[in-house]
Amino acid sequence: MKRIALLGMPNTGKSTLFNRLSGASARVGNWPGITVDLMSAKILIGGHIAELVDLPGLYDLHGFSDDEQVVRHFLSSNPVDLAIIVLNSSQIDRQLSLALQLKNLGLPAILLLNMQDEAKRAGISIDAEAMSRQLGLPVMLISAKYGDGCPQALQVAARQMEEKPNRVSSQTIASLLEADVQIEQDMLDIVKKTVQMPTQLADKTTDNIDKVLLHPWFGLPIFFAAMFLLFQFIFTAGKPLQDGMAWLLALLRSSVLDPLLSALPSWLNGLLLDGIFNGISTVAAFVPIIVLFFLVMSMVEDSGYLSRAAFLMDAFMAKIGLDGRGFVMMLMGFGCNVPALMGTRVMRSRPMRLLTMLVIPLSLCSARLQVFLFLIATLFTAKQAPYIMFALYMASFATIFLTAVLFKNQYKSSEPFILELPPYRFPTPRQIWLRGWQEVKYFLNRATKFIVIGVVLVWALTHFPTDVPPASSGTLAGQIGTLFAPILNPIGIDSQLAIALIFGFVAKEIVIGSLAVIYGLQGDALSQQIAINIDWVQGMSFMLFTLIYTPCLSTIATLKSESKSSRFMWLSIVWSLGLAWLVSFIFYQGARALGM
């Protein structure tokens, strides 16, 4: 099978083209260098099946970034039958250098000048035929976003592969990758002969939007307002969807599963329904919010606004060892930690990425919010409630900054902060949909396995041994609660709350449900019972602990898969547990010492 490599600078629409040609869905982002794992797809070209590989975006074939090394490594070790080079037409005056570098390798290649629609609006005209003669490569003008010129480009690619079989071995390429000199002069030469650029860019839209959004005084307030509105939208629109999903799942259980499985022995029935079904439905109920979250975030990401947010917040983030992009990810974490952790892929430097991933799980995510809303309503008056909620958000920020400051020397990053500000773009619905779907699939795949195992485990803990009532102090969970008493008593958490905390390790969404199981009550009766059993100081201590310790198994799984390091995963778990205990201890003992 022939192999075709897709090469180009970051942010030139390479992944969009890949999606269009393959029909699959790679990530499409308006961030420089978004593709980290190699994507490939089988495509039909000139009557044959060929493998199309989407290589990471690179600025320079001889550069030192991880992505640039990946590309070099790939070309030196994999035979390639055709290189499709994708460049941004509007920036051809500087990007052509990459095409020249690649051409010098001697591979059969074609050059696609993408974003023709934008270039046209900006008044840039390129004589493709003249450029093709100068370069000695076929040159095509395309728009991957709208599909213009793509079928023709495929035909040219097929012809090129047919006529010019690759005679360059990977070893030769490896040696050719050593040096280049002539390129700068050649680039100037070709651009001069073939490209007409207006001295002043004709498209002022981006400039005008930036004047407002990056304003020295209004830029930050606008940014915060925009973020607030996005979260409002996600949760306002997501709540009915989530409720609907929960209702559907409850219906499924009561009308199908309960009658169907009632013939089974009660332990198996309990395991299947209270264990596995509840576990899966916990994840499933969150799918609508996750879908919405990704749809909205992919829209923001593709619009080019995230680079602007990074610009606005960088000064502050630099002081705590992070950079502007880290702030954006933290904000995403206030919705859900899992996509925020996945979002750190845009960072190239590993230490910076790890430090960001270490602080994200401290963001007060929507699942914790649900626990807090319930307990605050139970333990405080309606007048006190907003202040308590605000205090918890402040505590979340404080722990994030504390963690970043404490660990910034371990995760020192020397990566310079140089980022391209792409023009504002409106992603097409197709782009948004493909991207959102890809992320959801990824999330479900991983989260389901983890949650099923976790839930089965917790079910077992609260149901064995079988001769005592479920979730009572005689069960394994109860015994663990007693075991942890010496640690948890000093922070005011009794053995019943301790069991809820164990449940909370799987997912915070289960905490309130588990309290219902533990007390054998629900709704108002549960609230009253809790208000009798614990006072507000204990409740606050419990909430602080819930806020800081590991958010859920999905987050842990994501931490591990994204960092590819169990050590890092354990560091995150141990640090957050330790910090949670310490903060709760200081609060609880301090409050008690003050006579509260």
Place this chain on the structure above:
Amino acid sequence: MTILSNLNPGEHGVIQAIHAEQALHQRLNAMGFRIGKKIELIRRASFNGPLHVRIGATDIILRGVEAQRIQLNAA
């Protein structure tokens, strides 16, 4: 003669030299920072934040530390 980090918003200059180690040099090169190119400072972020510059059709943000390495001819 001046350095990029000393420009005021709206001012421009021509890149005369880039004082950086190889990795940073290449990164800047690929972003369009090349000797002889005209560069304009568009704006600075508040609180001593990054600089927003324009070279040709490309907008780039970079921190002051990196901007100090870029020497300009006053144009």
